[in-house]
Amino acid sequence: MSDAPFPHPAPNADVAPFWDWCRRGELRIQRCRDCGAYRHHPRPRCPDCTSASYEWAPVSGRGVVYSYTICHPPVLPAFADRVPYNAVVVQLDEGPFMVSNLVDCENDDVTVGMPVEVRLVAVDDDLTLPLFAPIR
Numbered sequence: 601m602s603d604a605p606f607p608h609p610a611p612n613a614d615v616a617p618f619w620d621w622c623r624r625g626e627l628r629i630q631r632c633r634d635c636g637a638y639r640h641h642p643r644p645r646c647p648d649c650t651s652a653s654y655e656w657a658p659v660s661g662r663g664v665v666y667s668y669t670i671c672h673p674p675v676l677p678a679f680a681d682r683v684p685y686n687a688v689v690v691q692l693d694e695g696p697f698m699v700s701n702l703v704d705c706e707n708d709d710v711t712v713g714m715p716v717e718v719r720l721v722a723v724d725d726d727l728t729l730p731l732f733a734p735i736r
């Protein structure tokens with residue numbers, strides 16, 4: 601097992617609530633209060649209407665694999681024990697994309713268009729990751 605610490609995000613004020621909600625066991629993303637558009641990665645203004653008014657809206661946690669890759673060495677030391685591992689781009693049912701990993705799925709079984717749902721997995725007391733698993 602690698603001795604390298606698992607990397608933690610260093611979120612700014614726009615992004616910190618996303619990680620706080622994950623740690624509390626809910627997947628929430630920003631939704632514009634003026635036009636209703638969901639967005640992710642978090643940012644201060646709506647890319648559709650430029651409004652600065654938004655809320656942290658709960659989402660279904662469901663989506664599909666939009667794209668993926670299988671990661672091989674070299675990787676960060678903290679991930680050396682995990683190779684080969686997948687990295688996926690999930691398109692949430694609400695529209696936005698999210699980069700994550702697919703769990704409970706062999707790398708050879710990952711396919712574009714695969715329906716998936718979120719699994720909030722605690723790395724430690726400070727970090728909970730929104731991972732995804734196939735819907736079977």
Ligand code: ZN
Pocket residue numbers: 632633634635636637646647648649650651
């Ligand atoms: Zn908007």
